[in-house]
Amino acid sequence: MYHAAMTTTETNIGQVARWFHALSDETRLRVVELLAGGERCVCELQEAVAAAQSRLSFHLRVLREAGLVVDRRQGRWNYYSLRPEVLEEMAAYLRERKPADGACAACGRGAGAQGECCD
């Protein structure tokens, strides 16, 4: 269901797209912000985001299938929590693609680069 985006040499662009898609909706972002404070059961989330039950369930599924959250069943309740490793992978993906501030626009080399820049 969930696949890691990184192999030793390359990035699985499809999985990266799913990661970001999972965070492209305001309701899901609200859920993530709540889960940033720790594990929550569905009924807590439901009240906090004021969403109909099936609607919240849909969004939780999107987050789950993207690998951003996991659920843990306990009796009648289902507790969701964030997967910190995945948030970390996403952040790393962004920082790795970020040119150094002030880098040469054309070649992306750092601001300190001299001589061999943009030949």
Added chain:
Amino acid sequence: MYHAAMTTTETNIGQVARWFHALSDETRLRVVELLAGGERCVCELQEAVAAAQSRLSFHLRVLREAGLVVDRRQGRWNYYSLRPEVLEEMAAYLRERKPADGACAACGRGAGAQGECCD
């Protein structure tokens, strides 16, 4: 057209959703990966991602309106480049919401916390 997501005290969740939406598509991710290597003109991108001209133009607009890229017109060519500050803001958003690895699931407190955790 583009608004920063952060104010002094709170996060503009709508802008955050637009950021992530911009990266929720494989074609746009490919463009971002190319731009990570430095500024590119549209025709270079077009060849590299093998997309029809109007299709690429559409995706560039999404990226531009989300604030992830800027364009610079020069003669007949239009050069696009990433905005590193925004990629940095996105990465920061993720890391700020990431519970410490090994933190208490329920309360989100760090692994080192003792005694007062989960009372």
Added chain:
DNA sequence: ATGATACATCAACGAACATTGATGTGTCAA
């Protein structure tokens, strides 16, 4: 056993999104 609670899942629908082909606009070379 019965009913209530806490969910997941499904089908149906509208809304948002992506793709395509056509047209428009500015720039440049001949």
Added chain:
DNA sequence: TTGACACATCAATGTTCGTTGATGTATCAT
């Protein structure tokens, strides 16, 4: 000044997404 080039934009269409209301399932208290 004509034509080619490098785009942006638009209208039409198909596809994916999100919402709603209904139904299903497991758990628990009575």
